Amino acid sequence: MKLNDLRESRAALVAEMRTLADKAEMTGDDTARFDALKGGVQKLEAQEERALYLQDAERRALGADKHEQKLAGGVSILEAIRAQVESRALTGATAEYSAEVERRTGKRGVHLPLSAFESRAAQTTTTAEGIVPEDFRQDLFVGPLRNSRLVQGLGATVLTGLRGDVVIPRHKTGMSAAWIAEGDALSDTGMTFDTIGLKPRHIGALTELSRQLLQQSSPSIEVLVRNDLGEVMACSFDLSLLAGGGLKEPLGILETTGIQTGTLATLSWSAVQGMLAGLGLKNITPNAWITEPQSATKLRTTLKAASAGSSYLMEGGRMADLPVAITNQMKLSGATGQVLLGDFRQLLIGVWDCVQILANPYAEGPYSRGAVQVRALMTADAVVRRPEAFVLASDLVV
Incomplete structure (x- = not known):
């Protein structure tokens, strides 16, 4: 059974369990049915875990991880933010990467590569005016x-x-060997x-990112935001x-x-x-x-x-x-x-x-x-x- 089929089957069983549990009073047959459904859910979860492991193994064997790493290089943090603010779907490499992770893990949401995080003061065009001047010189940026x-x-x-x-x-600890005389017993x-x-x-x-900063952003600012978030998060984890x-x-x-x-x-x-x-x-x-x-x-x-x-x-x-x-x-x-x-x-x-x-x-x-x-x-x-x-x-x- 395919992974999606397993998940759909499990969802159906859980929905039926919820219907039984919501009854004012469960009969003996209801209780027996609930227990049977519970066993079915546990069995499907075990099958799903095996299917995920096999899926990941096949992906590695086919070099799919390299494809995911290649997509990661084109992911845009600002695209992920703008898409949610504008209530639209992700686009480009960001959409492909997020969809790939969602397919592999079954977790919904916007997924980005392991490269970022920080706890810092709000960024605005006033507090960070050096990143949106008329002549932006990324090559001279002082980090x-x-x-x-x-x-x-x-x-x-x-x-x-x-x-x-x-x-x-x-x-x-492991076993040890010893020399013995004839007739001696081993320990x-x-x-x-x-x-x-x-x-x-x-x-x-x-x-926090200001509205003006997002509107005035450029590929140079994308690189700056990515590097800044990633560096702070990586330092904390390290x-x-x-x-x-x-x-x-x-x-x-x-x-x-x-x-x-x-x-x-x-x-x-x-x-x-x-x-x-x-x-x-x-x-x-x-x-x-x-x-x-x-x-x-x-x-x-x-x-x-x-x-x-x-x-x-x-x-x-x-x-x-x-x-x-x-x-x-x-x-x-x-x-x-x-x-x-x-x-x-x-x-x-x-x-x-x-x-x-x-x-x-x-x-x-x-x-x-x-x-x-x-x-x-x-x-x-x-x-x-x-x-x-x-x-x-x-x-x-x-």
Whole structure:
């Protein structure tokens, strides 16, 4: 049965269940029928889940994901906003992309690629007059200074198109072998397992675009709005991957129980090697360091040895032959710097949905000004597969 047929059948069963439930008093036959319908709905939901999985697998096999990525490049945020304000259908690549996501997920709405979100002050032609002058020079635009986004780009594994909560089994401890003398008994050394999981967490932004800004917009402003929204949203998500508290946002690497602790209080080449050794003892091969600017400066100016001609701990953006990522997303620990070393491929990111954007021209405040309120939402989570794959030194004197 096709996916649409499954959904139609399920909707029909749910409608019949609603009719029975709305009766003033259900008879024994009504109750039996309701239970039978409930079983039918559950069966159809299981079939729908399998059909969706198969559909996604077929799309990947046929290269359909590449087509969706190609469409994403032509999506216009302003087109999505204008279409809702003007009560008309989407057009162009924006319409194709949104329709493709709706077909795949079954969720209605305006869908955009994973590239945007922010919580910021309202944009108007007065507060942002530099983006609508008579001679707009996009090539000379002076953008805001923001923290570098690094964590996801260091090799994290990303799962997309998720539906329900994700539970992943993990091998915790394994069997061991031992030499025995003749007649000795072997000890029972079984395996143990646990699980890690991903669950939908929501991140969003609310902003306001003035009517004049939308009317005077051009391809240059489209690029500016896209980049600005995407950069702010990406920075917020990246920060949660590193230092999220796990309550509303994902649990970040720094807050994950079980990561190893190192020390750089006495900064030396030996201390750096000690952090590497801690991972090596756990059979972990690290792929990068992350630190903040103050610690990076200290690492650049500290010699490996006191002998003449010695090199510095960090040179050419690398330390111990591994790249060093520098960002203000990594904060000082009180008065001391922090340096994180690890295998960032052990960070697992789950994305349930693309960015959903909703324009509201009738919000009380913006409506009185003729402006449009824009809300964007994204659903994602992250989990560290092996906490011991990371070691943190938070005692570097800067």
